[in-house]
Amino acid sequence: MLLLLRNQSNPIGVTASERATLDDPFFLFVFENEATREVSKLFSAKLNLSKRRYDLFEITLPSDVDLRAGSYQYSIYEKSSDANTDIPDTSPLEIGLAVVPKSEYIAEVFHSSNIVGYQHEST
Secondary structure: OEEOOEOEEEEEEEOOHHHOOOOOOEEEEEEEEOOOOOEEEEEEOOOOOOOOOOEEEEEEEOOOOOOOOEEEEEEEEEEOOOOOOOOOOOOOOEEEEEEEOOOHHHHHHHHHHHOOOOOOOOO
């Protein structure tokens, strides 16, 4: 589960690259609100450059994508370019649940579920 807090940067760790078939893909994130079925999309660049077990991304609400409070199903796709946000006909690299809490109090309850620890890698 991803916890995405509004008005701040949210580091997230996912396993998209391990299923990718493109050498240097663009990663399309698709969020579908479970109540309204509203779909929001964005491209996000990996922060860790090596091909490790996980991929580190950072998503800022609302500047990168404006998600309202609620639960979302997220899907991550690989694309050869970032020319459009059309969802490809291929299977997603990862599917999961993302939550945007209504208040900071609720966020404190879930805070520990989204902590990403990683070691800085030299380039």
